[in-house]
Every structure is written in C-alpha cells, then in structure tokens.
Amino acid sequence: DTAVSQTPKYLVTQMGNDKSIKCEQNLGHDTMYWYKQDSKKFLKIMFSYNNKELIINETVPNRFSPKSPDKAHLNLHINSLELGDSAVYFCASSTPGTAYEQYFGPGTRLTVT
Amino acid sequence: SQQGEEDPQALSIQEGENATMNCSYKTSINNLQWYRQNSGRGLVHLILIRSNEREKHSGRLRVTLDTSKKSSSLLITASRAADTASYFCATDWQGTGNQFYFGTGTSLTVIP
Numbered sequence: 001d002t003a004v005s006q007t008p009k010y011l012v013t014q015m016g017n018d019k020s021i022k023c024e025q026n027l028g029h030d031t032m033y034w035y036k037q038d039s040k041k042f043l044k045i046m047f048s049y050n051n052k053e054l055i056i057n058e059t060v061p062n063r064f065s066p067k068s069p070d071k072a073h074l075n076l077h078i079n080s081l082e083l084g085d086s087a088v089y090f091c092a093s094s095t096p097g098t099a100y101e102q103y104f105g106p107g108t109r110l111t112v113t
Numbered sequence: 114s115q116q117g118e119e120d121p122q123a124l125s126i127q128e129g130e131n132a133t134m135n136c137s138y139k140t141s142i143n144n145l146q147w148y149r150q151n152s153g154r155g156l157v158h159l160i161l162i163r164s165n166e167r168e169k170h171s172g173r174l175r176v177t178l179d180t181s182k183k184s185s186s187l188l189i190t191a192s193r194a195a196d197t198a199s200y201f202c203a204t205d206w207q208g209t210g211n212q213f214y215f216g217t218g219t220s221l222t223v224i225p
Contacts, residue, residue, distance in 0.1 A: 004155075033212075035215075040217070041150075041199055041217070041218050041220075042215075042217050042218075043156075043201065043215040043218075044215075045212060045213065045214060045215075048212050055212065090155055090156070092155075092156075100144070100205070100213070101146065101158045101161060102146075102148075102156070102158060102203075102213065103158070104148075104155030104156040104157070105155050106154060106155050107153075107154070107155050
C-alpha cells in the first residue's frame with residue numbers, strides 16, 4: 001500500500017504554462033508539506049498545511065499555490081511556469097504522534113523548457 | 114535560517130568500513146531527524162533524536178547530538194553497498210515542531 005503518492009512522476013512543459021501536481025496520503029496524518037529539491041539536492045520547504053492552516057514559506061513566489069480539498073490531499077498548482085521552477089517536488093506528511101516524522105512521496109520531476 | 118549543513122558533502126568508503134556524517138544547525142531545536150535518499154527516490158526517515166537526548170542507536174546507526182555545539186553526527190557501522198545514498202539532517206523550526214528545514218546532504222558511496 002502506497003503511503004504518500006504523487007502524480008505525475010514526470011512533467012515536462014513549456015514556460016508560461018500552468019500545471020498542477022497532486023498528492024495523496026493514506027496515513028491519516030494531520031500535516032502535509034511540499035518541498036522543492038534543486039539540482040544540487042538542496043531540499044527546501046515550500047508549504048506546510050495542518051488542519052486547514054496554511055503556513056507559507058515567504059520565499060516562495062505567489063505563482064505557487066497549494067490547495068487542500070481534504071486532510072488526505074494537498075495539491076500544488078503553479079502558474080506561469082519559469083525555467084527556474086525546474087526541480088523535483090516532493091510531497092510529505094506527518095503527525096504529532098510520531099514527533100512529526102515525515103513520510104515522503106516519490107517525487108515529481110518538473111522540467112520547464 | 115534553521116538550515117542544517119552536512120559535512121562532508123561527499124564520502125566514499127569501502128564496504129565494511131564505518132561512515133560518519135556531521136550536521137550543524139543555527140538555532141535551538143526540539144528534534145533533529147536523519148533521512149536517507151536513494152537516487153531518484155523520496156526521502157526515508159532513519160532516526161529521530163530529541164533535544165534532551167545525547168545519543169541514540171538503531172541497528173547499525175548511531176546518532177549523537179550536542180546542543181551546545183548545535184551539531185549532530187550520524188555513524189553507519191559496517192557499511193554495505195546498499196547504504197549508498199544521500200543522507201540529510203532535518204531540524205524543526207522555531208519550536209513549532211511540525212516544520213523542518215533540511216541540510217544540504219552528504220552523498221555516501223560504499224564501494225563493494
């Protein structure tokens with residue numbers, strides 16, 4: 001059983017397009033996250049979402065918008081894609097009961113051409 | 114920034130040897146976690162150490178935490194080729210407990 005799943009696994013698109021990445025967790029966790037990993041493997045938190053409370057990393061451009069239809073889903077929508085958005089995006093979830101040990105999805109490799 | 118920083122950036126050892134990675138961070142924390150990332154995969158949680166703990170073991174893993182120096186180390190004993198991966202430390206943020214900042218990672222290569 002997949003704990004945290006993301007779709008699509010690969011996404012190739014042109015500059016200026018709008019795209020979405022979907023994330024679902026079946027662990028019953030309260031908190032979900034989006035991370036961006038660049039080509040140097042630096043992993044940067046973008047958002048955390050806990051029981052309808054969204055915490056935004058101030059350095060994330062407002063072209064990025066997370067949307068959570070329910071506790072098990074946290075999707076990432078990106079408007080007006082730029083070359084610098086090319087990266088691997090990871091979704092993760094956690095819960096207080098495990099001191100917020102995070103479970104990561106397999107990642108979505110986004111390539112903007 | 115709460116970003117952790119791992120040292121060394123890359124490490125190459127022979128199978129059977131021990132591997133030690135270090136992590137330094139900037140401000141007070143509640144917890145520090147270590148994760149492993151195999152190539153092309155998501156991160157996998159290895160071990161958590163709380164700020165009031167100094168050492169923790171899990172199988173071949175040993176983690177230490179020195180809050181006075183704001184540093185942690187991960188020791189993998191008797192390394193195996195399957196341990197080849199990148200290793201990241203993650204520290205929580207401003208005591209919220211549910212937001213973590215990751216370091217830049219140590220890339221470990223274990224040569225069979």
